[in-house]
Amino acid sequence: MARQGLTRADIIEAAIELIEDEGLHSFSLRELAGRLHIKAASLYNHIKSSDELHTEIGYYAISELKKAQMAAIAGKERAEAVKSLADAYYRFGKERPEIYKVILSLPMVRNEAIHTAGFDIVDPIMTAMAGYHLTREQMMHLQRVFRSIMHGFISQEEAGCFRQFPVDVEESYRMAVRGFILLLENSEKEARA
Amino acid sequence: MARQGLTRADIIEAAIELIEDEGLHSFSLRELAGRLHIKAASLYNHIKSSDELHTEIGYYAISELKKAQMAAIAGKERAEAVKSLADAYYRFGKERPEIYKVILSLPMVRNEAIHTAGFDIVDPIMTAMAGYHLTREQMMHLQRVFRSIMHGFISQEEAGCFRQFPVDVEESYRMAVRGFILLLENSEKEARA
DNA sequence: TATTGTGCGCTAACGCCGTTAGTTTGTCAA
C-alpha cells in the first residue's frame, strides 16, 4: 500500500466518524484500519493502545458537549439558563448517542487527565446556577443532582426503558427538569434562612 | 472429566457468582466453564448463547431488585415510602454493583420478555407513589423521573464522576431524593387544581 | 545528486473471545 502519511489526528478523526456511523458497540481497530486502508497493526505506529484512543475520543466528546452547553446558557440566567442547559444536554445525547456513550464509558477512576476534563462537564452547570443565591457547597451537590437526572434520563431512554407506558417522553423530560428547578428554588430558600 | 450432571440452573447460578466475584467486565464463557470444571463448548448443551445467559441473569437481577424494593416500602406511605424505596435502590446499586450493571446492560429494545420484566422495575415505584393524589398519567411520567435520578446517580458515582469536589456523596444523594419529593408534592397540587 | 536515517506500513504470530460440528461416553429406562 502506498504510504499516505497518516497522523495521529487523522486516526482519531476517523475513529470518531466510524463510531458515529456504525455505533460504539461495533467499533474495532481492524474496522478502523480498514477505513484508513491500512492494517490494524499499523495503527500502533500512532497510538499506544485501544484504550488510549478511546480516551482521546473521550476528550473530543467532552469538549463538544461543553461547547454546546456554553453556547446554550450564554446571556441567560436562573431557570432560563438551567432549562437551556438541560435542553442542550438532552439534545446532545439524542443527536449524537454514540459519542455520548463514549463519555459515559470513560473510566474516570484511573485516568487523572480525564478526571480533570471532568471539570469541563461541571463548569457549564455551575455557571448556569450562578444566578441562584446558593452556597458553594450547595452548588457542588446540586451539579451532581443535575448530572444524575440528565444522564439517567438520556441513558434510560436510549436503552429503551421508557416503553412500558405510552406517555410522551418529552413531557417526562420536562417534568424532570421542573423537579430540578424546584430543588434549586427550595435550596435557595434554605440558603437564605 | 467425570460427568457431574450440571443443569441450566447450576450454570446461571455459577455465572452470577462469577460476575459478583470478578466483575461483569471480565466475565467470559471460558472462565465460567473453568469454574464448573468443564470446557466452554460444553456450556452449549445448556444455553443457546452468551446473550441468552446474559438475559437470564438479567431476570435474576431484576427480581432481586424488586424483592428489595417491595420489602422496603411495605407498610409505608408517601414521602416515607419513596425515601425507603430510593434507599433500597441506592443500596442495591452500591452493594451489588456488578449485578446492577447487568440490569443496565440489558437490551430492552429487542427482547420482549425482558421488556415485560421491566414492569417489575416499575411496579414498586408506582406502589410507593400510590399515597399521593396523582393522575395515572402523572405517575407514568414520575416513575421515569424517579428511575432517571436513581440510575443517573448510582452509575455516575460508580463511574467515579463525583470526585471533582470533596463534598459528601450521601448528602448529594439526599438532595436528589428531596428534589423528587418536591416534584411529587408539586405535581399533587397541579392534579388537585 | 547520492546517501543515510527515520518512521510508516507490512506480515506473521500470540492468546484471548464466542461459537459450531462431530464424537465419545456415562447413566438411566425399557
Added chain:
DNA sequence: TTGACAAACTAACGGCGTTAGCGCACAATA
C-alpha cells in the same frame, strides 16, 4: 442387557487487541 439420551469432549473457525520484526518510501544531509 441393551438402547437411547444427554453431557461432556476435541478440533476448528473467524473475530478481537496486541507484539515483534522487516522493508521500503521519503526527507534531510553530505
